[in-house]
Amino acid sequence: MAKKRKQKHRKSSKQAASPKSESKVVQAPKASGTPGAMYVGLFVLALGISYFVSRPNPETGGPLQPPPPGTPIPPEQQAEKIFAAYAGSDSCRACHENQFNDWKTSHHGLAEREIRPDMDNEAFDPHREIRHASQTSEARKxxxxxxxxxxxxxxxxxQAHGLKRAIGVSPLLQYLVEEEGGRYQAAELAWDPHKKEWFNVYGNEDRVPGEWGHWTGRGMNWNAMCASCHNTRLLKNYDLASDSYDTRMAEMGVGCESCHGGxxxxxxxxxxxxxxxxxxxxxxxxxxxxxxxxQMRDNCGxxxxxxTELTGDYVPGESFFDHYSLVVPDETDVFYPDGQVWDExxxxxxxLSSRMHAAGVRCFDCHNPHTAKLRIPGNLMCMTCHGGEQTPETEAWGMPKIPxxxxxxxxxxxxxxxxxxxCVDCHMPxxxxxxxxxxxxxxxxIPDPLLTKQFGIPNACNRCHDDKDANWALANVEKWYGEKMNRPYRIRSQWVAMAKTNAPRAHINxxxxxxxxxxxxxxxxxAxxxxxxxxxxxVREELxxxxxxxxxxxxxxxxxxxDPVAQQHGSREQTAIHNLLQxxxxxxxxxxxxxxRSIVDTNTIAGRELLNYFAATADQPAGMMQQGVFHYDRTNYSLAADFFRRASTWDTNSAAPHHELAVTLSQIGENRKAVDELRVATKLAPEQAEFRYKLALGLHELGDVPGATRELEATVEIDPNHGSALYNLGLxxxxxxxxxEALSTxxxxxxxxxxxxxxPYARATILARMRRQSEAIEAVRQALRRNPNDPNARQLYQQLGGK
Incomplete structure (x- = not known):
């Protein structure tokens, strides 16, 4: 388990619910002959945050049942009640000996365990010195x-850290250190049992204490990041008030009942x-x-x-989408446009994105569920379907004719x-x-070097032949496969790649x-x-x-x-989304x-489920950010500020919490503190245009027009098409x-x-003041072409003698 250095608060994947973005920015004054001084309105939230927010028939889902109301059950009583349905893997051995033996030494069977000298001694004895980046550590018995x-x-x-458990078996093992508050932390130093050496899972990074991604931070916290997938029927039991855990599981490791249920x-x-x-x-x-x-596929998912977990309470047989929000390819660099993995x-x-899944293939068609290994090695596995004959199984599953x-x-x-x-070398890189x-x-x-040339999407040919370029690979695949390469897969990938950059007219595709x-x-x-x-x-109609x-x-x-238009009271979008609360x-x-979120009744089923989701993610900065946005949009600004402060404390390297805190502070009149937070945000993320833009607004509210101008100039240097920044810079x-410079900007x-x-209205007011009447009239006409009901533009047009 290695997590990124900085937690990324971005639209994606809970993905994504971003805060409302209706900025009251620096505005031109109403026309009354000659314009007066400009003014700066209040900040509002504009940065998207992370919302890493099925049964046999995924279109149906489970019965609509509200979360149980009342006083929470104490963890020990809750565990006793839930775990009573579990017998433990050892109870399966007598009747299912072969399956038990297959499972016992599998990656599932050894997913987590207590320290065992027969398995761990070689990593510590003799004493080993570990050099990683600028640090030197030791592993010893x-x-x-x-x-x-x-x-x-x-x-x-x-200092020395005693080790309590091991997670994983091959190609690496990580060890858990017990900390206060019921925490276990996964060490960044891991053991390679094949090379018989220690290494740092972060490579040459020099992570330091206080960072979210340091091994002592929340990004490497076992309770939140590892436990649910390395154990059977886990109850995280996080308490926000004490910031502590009372984590329990039915069985250590991924036991039989992890997949079969209690x-x-x-x-x-x-x-x-x-x-x-x-x-x-x-x-x-x-x-x-x-x-x-x-259902079996959903058990693997x-x-x-x-x-992102929505409930923290998945039970085998239930729908994946009743308990999780799946990350899919979006405008970020999480996936490549053709669906290949980019990040972890x-x-x-x-x-799920593949033609194999769409054709009816499921996990256990290729993988033995007890050994977790392939049923048949090498190309023979693929040839069971692609050998040219339809098997009784594939016919029964309704699979199409297989080439x-x-x-x-x-x-x-x-x-x-x-x-x-x-086969896997080309199709499963x-x-x-x-x-x-x-x-x-x-x-x-499908390896496609043309996509590499056009959009930088990797292809399997050049992954292997790294001494050749994409032109060489493209020439070969066109010679071998000809027009077959111009397939729907290529076209869809091109369309997605263009949309990721907000290319004009990409919405049609x-x-x-x-x-x-x-x-x-x-x-x-x-979507x-x-x-x-x-x-x-x-686009709005299609959505x-x-x-x-x-x-x-x-x-x-x-x-x-x-989401951005759902906040508009009485809109078609708001009404349609309201229906989906059921x-x-x-x-x-x-x-x-x-x-x-600004209007939802938290006593309804969906409202309570949203609050339960907040509770399930309350131990991470992203969860604090989510709750901060929720309370901000309900105008509970002081409470929102508390959540953003906690997020900034928990993730010291992330700029987003400081930005959101600044926006919130401005709403309660603490503008100087807001500017201080924005200075921290721009220091942490100097290339984030939106942060510099907000800092410019804050500086102007404090009367520092030259400082605001410098930050606006920096904003448009980073993002030359930032319309609001250009508008305010002109003013x-x-x-x-x-x-x-004002007119050209x-x-x-x-x-x-x-x-x-x-x-155009602001430009018209400046031209009018300069007595360049014909140019002013044309500018205000442009404003009215864009918004015929703009009262300021209409008034200025009349004052200029327009007809």
Whole structure:
């Protein structure tokens, strides 16, 4: 488990619910002959934050039940009640010996365990010195079964840390250190059992105590980041008031009941009827454990997906989308536009995006569920379907006709024994995480060097032939496959890549994907990317249609894309989203409640589920940010400020909490403190244009016009198309009597924001003051073409004698 150095508060993936963005910025005054001095309005939230916010039939979801009201059950009583349904993996051995033996030594069986000398001694004995970046640490044996790491700790000093547990088995092991408040922290130093050496999972980074991503920080906290996927039926039990945990699990490690659910009733029934002549032929307890293929897939999803927990209470057999919000390709660098993994994304999203999943393939078609290994090695695994014959299983599953493939002629490589001769080399490329952990992409993508040339999307040919360029690879694939390369996969990837950059007219292609792509994940991707084109009426219409898409991921993503306009009272969007508060799938209900956060009744089912989601994520800075935005939009500014302060304390390297705190402080009149927070934000993220823009507004409110002007200039240098910054910079130049620069900058603002009337109106007021009447009339006409109902522009037009 290696987390990024900085926690990224970005729209994505809870992804995404961003705060409302309706800025009252520096405005030109009402026209009354000659313009007066400009003024600066209050800040409002503008930065998006992280909202890493199904059953056999994912369109249906679970029954609509409210969270139980009343006093929370104490952790020990809650655990006793829940864990009573679990018998433990050892209870399975007697009847399922082969499966038990397969599981016991698997990565699941050894996902987490107590320290064991037979498995851990070689890492510590003899004593080992570990050099990493600028630091030197030690791994050593302290007693018979007692081991420790001597490394930089929370105090900022090098000290010995006793080790309590190990997580993982191969290709690396990490060790857990117990800290106060019920915490366990995963050490950044890991053991490679193959190379017999220690290494730092962050490579040559020099993370320091106080950072979110340091091993002593919340980014490496086992309770929040590791425990639920390394153990069976975990209860995190975080208490915000004391900032402590009372984490419990039914069984350490990923046991049988992690996938099958609590089986104690089955064990008791078997024990009751063992050897009895009146034993019924059917075990009635097994009915609820007979999962469909999609339920089994959903059991794998939680621990093989980049996602955010919505409940912290997933039970095998339930819908993935009733408990998690899935991260999908969006405008960030989390995934490549063709769906290939870019960041640490795991397997689930890319698998759902694939043609294999769409055709009916599921995890256990390739993987043995007990060993977690492939059922058949190498290309033989692929040939079970692509050998040319439909099997009884594939016919029963309703899979389409499967194309026959000869690996040698298809790959143009001599044999399976050489790189490139294996199907997975081209269609499941490897990416190494945590320095030593290679993982295969499960998107089953097609190597396309043209996409590399156009958008920098990696292709498998050049991943291997890194001494060649994309032109060489493109020439070969065009020679081998010809027109077959110009397939829908390529076209969709090109469309998504263009939309990621907000390219003009890219929304037309996104609408095409939303209407015609049969894969729900790509419809969700298109709905998410439409957020950048909300000014287009056709986009808003299409997103309204997606609110009734048959898949919950699409409905929920469409809700979040409409978030900025859902705040408009009485709008069609607000009404349509309100209807989804009763959606059959919890993820959609929570997304709808978030989009309506300023007005949602927290005593309703969806409202209480939103609050429960807040509780599930309250131990992380992103969770604090989420609650801060919630209270800000409900005008509870003092409470919102408290959440943002805590987020900034928990993630000292992130600029976003300081920005949001500044915005909130400005609302309660603490403008000087707001500017101080914005200075911290711009220092932490100097290339973030929005932070510099807000700092400029704050400085102007304090009367520092030259300082505001400098920050506005820095803003438009970073983002030359920042319409609001250009508009305000034009007004600032005018206030400083730099009239020529004011007019030219306002022209730039008009080009950057072609919908707003404010820039041409401001230019008209300056031209009128300069007695350049004909130019002023043309400028104000431009303002009225953009907004015929602009009262200030209409008044100025009349004053100038316009008709």
């Amino acid at each position: 302290k007693g018979e079964d007692d081991y420790e790491l001597v490394t930089l700790g929370k105090s900022g000093k090098v 089986m104690n009733d089955h064990v008791e029934w078997q024990n009751e009827y063992v050897g009895r002549p009146d034993r019924p032929t059917e075990d009635p307890t097994l009915k609820k454990h007979r999962f469909s293929r999609d 939680p621990c093989h997906a980049r996602r 994304d795991y397997e689930f999203t890319s698998f 026959k493939i000869d690996p040698i002629s298809h790959s143009h490589h001599k044999s399976e024994t050489e790189p490139g001769g294996r 490897l990416t190494t995480y945590m320095q030593r952990h290679p993982r295969r992409d499960h998107g089953f993508t 996104l609408i095409d994907i939303a209407q015609n792509d049969t894969n729900f994940l790509w419809r969700a991707v298109s 998410g990317l439409m957020r950048g084109y909300l000014h287009e009426p056709t 309204l249609k997606r609110l009734t898409d048959k898949h919950p991921l699409v409905r929920g993503t469409a809700v979040l894309s409409l 959606d059959p799938v919890r993820k959609v209900r929570i997304d709808a409640a978030w989009a309506l 600032a130049y005018d206030q400083l009597n730099r009239t020529g 306002l022209r730039r603002a008009e080009r950057a924001d072609q919908l707003s009337s404010r820039a």
